[in-house]
Amino acid sequence: MTILSRSIMLKKLLIPHSGNDYKPHLLHHKRVWFYGSFLAILKVIIVITILLLPEQAWLSSDAVVRQGDQIVALTNEIRANKDLPALTINALLNKSATTKAEDMGINNYFDHTDEQGRGLAYYLRLTNYKYTFAGENLALGYIDANAVMRAWKNSPTHYANLVDTDFKEMGVGITAGNYNGRATAFMVSHFGTPSANAAENGIISAVAGIKIPGQSQIAGIYDKYLSAKLTFSDWFYGEFEFSNYIYYIFLGFFALALITTIIIEKKRRHPHLIINGLGMMLFIIFLIKI
Numbered sequence: 001m002t003i004l005s006r007s008i009m010l011k012k013l014l015i016p017h018s019g020n021d022y023k024p025h026l027l028h029h030k031r032v033w034f035y036g037s038f039l040a041i042l043k044v045i046i047v048i049t050i051l052l053l054p055e056q057a058w059l060s061s062d063a064v065v066r067q068g069d070q071i072v073a074l075t076n077e078i079r080a081n082k083d084l085p086a087l088t089i090n091a092l093l094n095k096s097a098t099t100k101a102e103d104m105g106i107n108n109y110f111d112h113t114d115e116q117g118r119g120l121a122y123y124l125r126l127t128n129y130k131y132t133f134a135g136e137n138l139a140l141g142y143i144d145a146n147a148v149m150r151a152w153k154n155s156p157t158h159y160a161n162l163v164d165t166d167f168k169e170m171g172v173g174i175t176a177g178n179y180n181g182r183a184t185a186f187m188v189s190h191f192g193t194p195s196a197n198a199a200e201n202g203i204i205s206a207v208a209g210i211k212i213p214g215q216s217q218i219a220g221i222y223d224k225y226l227s228a229k230l231t232f233s234d235w236f237y238g239e240f241e242f243s244n245y246i247y248y249i250f251l252g253f254f255a256l257a258l259i260t261t262i263i264i265e266k267k268r269r270h271p272h273l274i275i276n277g278l279g280m281m282l283f284i285i286f287l288i289k290i
Contacts, residue, residue: 105177
């Protein structure tokens with residue numbers, strides 16, 4: 001196909017003129033339905049791909065970092081809604097929480113104390129975190145920060161830690177492990193207030209964990225999809241970026257066809273084409289946003 005023939009084809013497709021009866025072919029009903037279906041199918045393929053991802057995909061090192069950051073952000077969002085100061089991330093609390101999560105995964109238990117009776121104070125001591133107040137939230141089987149935060153919000157004891165006015169800092173640990181013979185995820189949040197006296201520790205406030213073995217706690221397909229967008233969005237310009245590039249290209253084409261239909265030969269405007277163009281642009285924007 002020569003450059004000239006391509007130009008003629010694009011002109012018929014996008015620009016109203018006498019050769020296409022001032023009706024850009026892109027805005028015809030059949031093409032709108034065809035391209036709309038294609039773009040919708042593209043989004044469906046991405047969603048299905050996400051649903052088929054194994055839980056381990058959410059437990060890679062990069063994914064764990066993002067999920068941990070999201071837990072901190074959601075915790076501070078809850079606190080902001082109650083006009084409470086945000087918690088800062090403390091590296092020692094990150095380490096103690098991660099050590100606790102790893103110990104539960106390796107030793108196949110889910111509790112605030114291990115088989116030797118060691119609890120939160122022990123893990124804080126391992127990292128040499130000196131505190132005035134300290135607390136711990138646990139979760140098992142969750143691979144989505146939004147889902148675990150909803151569960152913690154709905155549990156009075158966990159929620160009490162999230163909004164405790166005595167806490168100033170927090171850390172998050174997420175790791176893969178085994179529980180009752182099944183691979184799963186352990187999530188731990190440690191909260192604390194650093195002690196001014198480096199020789200003394202203060203009050204421990206540990207709450208009961210959420211025991212939900214044997215299943216993944218994703219509240220629904222949409223939750224898993226949103227979690228994947230957050231977790232995987234910048235991997236090798238992944239599926240989300242690839243699909244969005246396609247959406248933006250089509251958005252540009254439909255915008256051009258719509259604008260030219262409106263401004264060229266105003267007396268020959270075709271309202272149904274304008275409606276088709278506006279509808280497709282809104283649909284594409286919706287696909288980009290979700």
